[in-house]
Amino acid sequence: MATSPGGLKRFYAVFIVVALAGLGILGYLLAKPSTVSIPVNVAIQPSDTAGFHGYVKGSASAPVEITEFADYQCPFCQTFATLQMPTIEERLIKTGRLRWRYRDFPLQQHPFSRLAAHSAACADEQGKFWEQHQRIYEGQADWAASSDAAPVFRGYAKAIGLDLGRYDACMSSAKYAGRIQASQQEGERLGVNSTPTLMVGGRLYQGRFDSDAIIHLVDSLAPLAAK
């Protein structure tokens, strides 16, 4: 069945309209400021975990090590990081009695926790993990309620003096998604199912903690560790 020249013209007119609309939408998406997202269930590569076992602060010779599995969007983790950690840091970590290891354990119900963990990982690339980590926890109430936390984290990155070009490239690439996933899987393998969870000497402690409880724990373990 042949189509009249008029029919073909109408088709080309519709075709051009659809093409322009599609190009316009793609152009808009390319032009608007990129909203970063970090994929979940990413395939973990050997390079994601090679030589990396969490973010550590404290002396390598400290007699006690505590590993914390935490989620940046978890309210208990936030209060622990902002209210209890300063005391723990002052009295235990800085005095060489405790080494602290932070592991990401992003919970599925928190939409920005993986993005926050990735933001901190990108800060770590420039040697400022703990600064970004602290900012993210301190600002939890601001970004957790926002529709897009990425610009807030970028603001923290700028405030702590990160090279924003490197930070943006790091975030866009989602290069640490596998590392975050691996950390979460390791936590699950160890039996972590909530946050914050502390692992001390191979035992898991779940729930709310205060600095006094941690100090007592370290005091009781330090003599054992020294033997």
Add this chain to the structure above:
Amino acid sequence: MKFRMGAALLSLLGLFVAAYLYLYKIGRIGTLACGTGGCETVQASEWSRFHGVEVALIGVLGYAALLVVSLISLQPQLAGRRWPAAILAALAGGGVGFTAYLTYLELFVIHAICRWCVTSATIIIAILVVALFDFRAATDRQAT
């Protein structure tokens, strides 16, 4: 010709869907409008590459080929010719086969469904259907 017009429009839509997924995959678009999160799971999986090539890029190239063939087949001197319809059907048939493999991976291996992949699957099946109708119409014309 109306089937070929339909194939051209569907190929154009498929091209935009594949381009959208590819631009996301190479980091030029921050998030996918997906809703379920399944799109990111699928895109981040090891099966988002086929023999080292991004599946979304294969989609872009496939739909681009379908678009070119369907637009060429609209030339008045090719009206009623069977071979353009045969090429369209062969290309779309290959696309449907590949889509079936990807859908199997989503359902039974990755355990996540990407809505944009479902959209693409619907488009490629529709292209195959119109290409087969076109082929049958061209065959009928040659027989009479």
